[in-house]
Each structure stands twice: as structure tokens, then as C-alpha cells.
Amino acid sequence: MSVRAVGTTRTLDLIVAGGGPVGLVTALEARRRGLDVAVVEPRPSPVDKACGEGLMPTAAGRLRALGVAVHGRPFVGIRYVGLDREVAATFRHGPGLGVRRTALHAALAAAADRTGVCRVEGRVRDVTDDGSAVAAAGMRARWLVAADGLHSTVRRQAGLDLPATGRSPVRFGIRRHYAVRPWTDHVEVHWAPGHEAYVTPVADEMVGVAVLGPPGTGFDEALDALPTLTARLRGASAVTELRGAGPLRQNARSVRKGRILLVGDAAGYVDALTGEGLSTGFTAAREAVAAVADDHPERYTGAWSRATRRHRLLTGTLLGLTARPGPRGLLVPAAARLPRVFGAAVDLLA
Secondary structure, three states, rough: OOOOOOOOEEEEEEEEEOOOHHHHHHHHHHOOOOOEEEEEEEEOOOOOOOOEEEHHHHHHHHHOOOOOOOOOEOOOOOEEEEOOEEEEOOOOOOOOOOOEEEHHHHHHHHHHHHHOOEEEEOOOOOOOOOOOOEOOOEEEEEEEEEOOOOOOOOHHHHOEEOOOOOOOOOOEEEEEEEEOOOOOEEEEEEEEEOEEEEEEEEEOOOEEEEEEEEOOOOHHHHHHOOOHHHHHOOOOEEOOOEEEEEEOOEEOOOOOOOOOEOOHHHHOOOOOOOOOOOHHHHHHHHHHHHHHOOOOOHHHHHHHHHHHHHHHHHHHHHHHHHHHHHHHHHHHHHHOOOOOOHHHHHHHOO
């Protein structure tokens, strides 16, 4: 980690709370705008996290535009696999990229160091906004962007937490990697009655498997309910420990309060079902930096809403349908009967 002393009397342009992928992309976008930025992250690099590890084409393209070289395994589309049938669709505008979270973080951290981002090991616990600047982690800046994840400390401190309603399904994610040559050039979603598993090719001899389901979903038990996937993994060694995240649904009252802006999961999260988390996070990062660089932070709320509306609508609709056993069981057969509709939906996700 590149750690440089930052004097408390010096006012930076931007502090980023959270040095995960979205936080580091925020910093890279800020440097492109000529802003002086510090990223505060308590964990040593590279940071791992339970996630599907599939970058949709939009996210992969944004990394290329930022000059971030990431080594992974391309995938060309999405395949839904049910108990008795399956359907696949290919992205129309280029592939996505399956990449280990640690490899992605290492590449982003290296790019941040090259561009002069100050990365500080620490935790943002208290934030003070006096109307002209923000003080946090012993530093002072004109703006603070919170990219500190699902359970954002900054979101809570700013009074922007919004409790989930009783109507929202409570879901958790669990991920593990297997040493096996990828058998497909798609991300596969294997559907069971109460949960689903996402298989992402992340290297020439490795796949990541992420299970999403309600509280109490066990990883091994979830795989036992997916015979097609179980057969594919038979004999393959698990090469990483189980890593979990959740509850996935998080709400925010607003994505901005004064000189504090929320991006990524900190701004609210629907579900990992559609795999768009990093794509929307990267887009929000760019919009947040544009708003503060132009001294028009009020623009960010509308920009965030426009940038994430499609994701929130599609993910929320699909989550609502699959929360009930009847519609959930009909999802893959319906997609197989309507391949053009399924293809159009996949292309929207891309």
C-alpha cells in the first residue's frame, strides 16, 4: 500500500472512504479530473470479498478506459440452467471478464499508485461536514465519497440508512473456488427451488461458484440440489475457503448529504442476482466525481438515479418473481421458450 503523510492543515479535493474496486475507480476518475485524492481503507491489499467475480462488458470497458490491465477469463454471455432445461444468450457488444477479486483489486491499486492516489491505511469512523469541507480520518477535503460497502459506516453516520421493509426478501451470498478447467465461456446461473448458484470462469484452471439464497442456506446443501452443477464439479478440489456476504438488500434515504456522496453498495443495493454491482458502481463513481469536480454536487442524485434505474428495475422485478416458488420454477422454461426476450434482457444487463 502506498501510504503518504497528509497534513491535517492541508485541504484535499476528495477523500474516498473504502478502497475496494469502486473506491479505487472513484479515485482514478478523480485523478483524471486533476483532483487531489486520498483513499482510506483498513484492510491490506489485495482485498478479497464474496462476490460473483464477473465483470459485465460495461465494467470491463470502463477499466480499459481508465488504463487498468486486468488478467482474467473472458465470458461471452449468460446461461440459465434449470433442473430439466437451459437457455443461453450472448452479449452483442463484446465479452465480459471473469477475474478473481484479489487480482482485480491488485490491478486497481497498482493503477492508483501510478496516478498519484494517496492510499492511507485506516478506517473512516467519524465524519464532520462543516459546510465548506469534510473532516475524516485525520484529513480534510472539500468532498467525501463513501464507497465503504453494504454496511457503510459513513451512510449510517450521515443518517442516510433506511431500514429494509418486511416485503424485501432477505438474501445472503456464499462463494468458493474450484480447481477445474472452465467447461463454458458463459456465466452460468443454476436455478433450484429456493436458491441459485453462479458459476464464473476466472482463470484457465479455476471457476468461482457463488450461492445466493435466504438465511440458513448452506453451501454444500445448495450444491446438492443442483445435479448438473454437482456433476461438473465432481472430483474438483475446493481451493479457497467459504466467504460470505449479506444481507444483500440495503437501502439509503439519499445518495447525497451536504458534501458527502455515496457510491457502489454504500448507496444502496438490491441483489447480486443480475451481476451488475460493479458496472453500476463504476458508473456512479464517474458521475460522483463529475459532480464534485464541477462544483455541482446537486447533480449527482439525478445522475445516480438515471445511471442505476435500469439495474434497479430489472433486478427488483426478477427478485420479486423468483421470491415465490411458482414463478421461480417457471423462469428457465419461460426463458427457453422466449429466447429473443431472454437475449434482450441479457443484453440490457451487459
